[in-house]
Amino acid sequence: MTTPKRFIAGAICPRCASMDKIRTWEQNGIRYRDCVACDFFEQLPIEQPTTADELETRVNRTREEQKKSDVQTVRILDPKG
Incomplete structure (x- = not known):
């Protein structure tokens, strides 16, 4: 199966x-890449998705995990010592 040829914006x-x-x-x-202005041509095997864990970000954390990490203990210091 062949996908349509598409230009890469900004490449x-x-x-x-x-x-x-x-x-x-x-x-x-x-996967193929070529340049229409010169004779550049490159072919790359399509990488299969790995089973590695996704990096944790604020977007993919659950609400409970966010609440736990957002809670901070405040300690009031006595200025007299």
Whole structure:
């Protein structure tokens, strides 16, 4: 199966340094990139998702975890000693 060729916005060609000339597509489990301004061509195997745990961020934490981390103990110091 082949995906349509699409330009990558803001991408700079590693060979000719032209901006917005790189396009990408996938075919038979391989990702391809090429430049329409020069003869740059690259193929990369499509990486399979790993089973590694997702990095914890404030977005993917549960509400209870956020509440626990947001609670801070306040200790009042006596100015006299």
